[in-house]
Amino acid sequence: METTRQNKIARLLQKELGDIFQRQTQATRGVIVSVSTVRISPDLSVARGYLSVFPSERAEEIVKNINANVKSVRYELGTRVRHQLRIIPELKFFVDDSLDYAEHIDELLKK
Numbered sequence: 001m002e003t004t005r006q007n008k009i010a011r012l013l014q015k016e017l018g019d020i021f022q023r024q025t026q027a028t029r030g031v032i033v034s035v036s037t038v039r040i041s042p043d044l045s046v047a048r049g050y051l052s053v054f055p056s057e058r059a060e061e062i063v064k065n066i067n068a069n070v071k072s073v074r075y076e077l078g079t080r081v082r083h084q085l086r087i088i089p090e091l092k093f094f095v096d097d098s099l100d101y102a103e104h105i106d107e108l109l110k111k
Contacts, residue, residue: 006040009085013047014038016080020073021051021066030055033062036096040089047089050096059095066093 002010014035021033032054040047051066053059066073070091078088 002040003042006042006044009044009089010038010040010047012081012084013040013049013077013089016077017049017073020076020080031058031062033066036098044085044087045089047091049091049093051093052096052099056097056100059097063093063095 014037017038018035021035025031025033034052035049036052037050038047039050051059051063053062070093074088074091077091081088
């Protein structure tokens with residue numbers, strides 16, 4: 001069960017990371033990256049971001065690229081939230097495939 005503070009920080013990180021990825025992917029045509037959920041550890045030191053990528057065929061490649069450049073993403077995040085947070089959490093990103101899973105279930109139910 002997450003505390004109120006964890007929820008507030010997770011929402012702040014989700015909003016700021018979404019904005020960062022939106023600005024970075026404007027240069028890449030045909031790719032949309034959105035942050036569907038952020039979960040933060042109880043000690044506020046690690047944040048796990050779940051990314052929804054369109055088109056989903058390139059999701060693994062894009063998340064791997066983001067994880068390779070996580071230091072620059074963390075620096076950008078730090079410049080944005082430096083007045084709200086004392087310590088910027090370590091970031092880890094994962095593919096959120098819940099929409100693909102729901103689509104797959106719909107296809108199975110239609111048969």
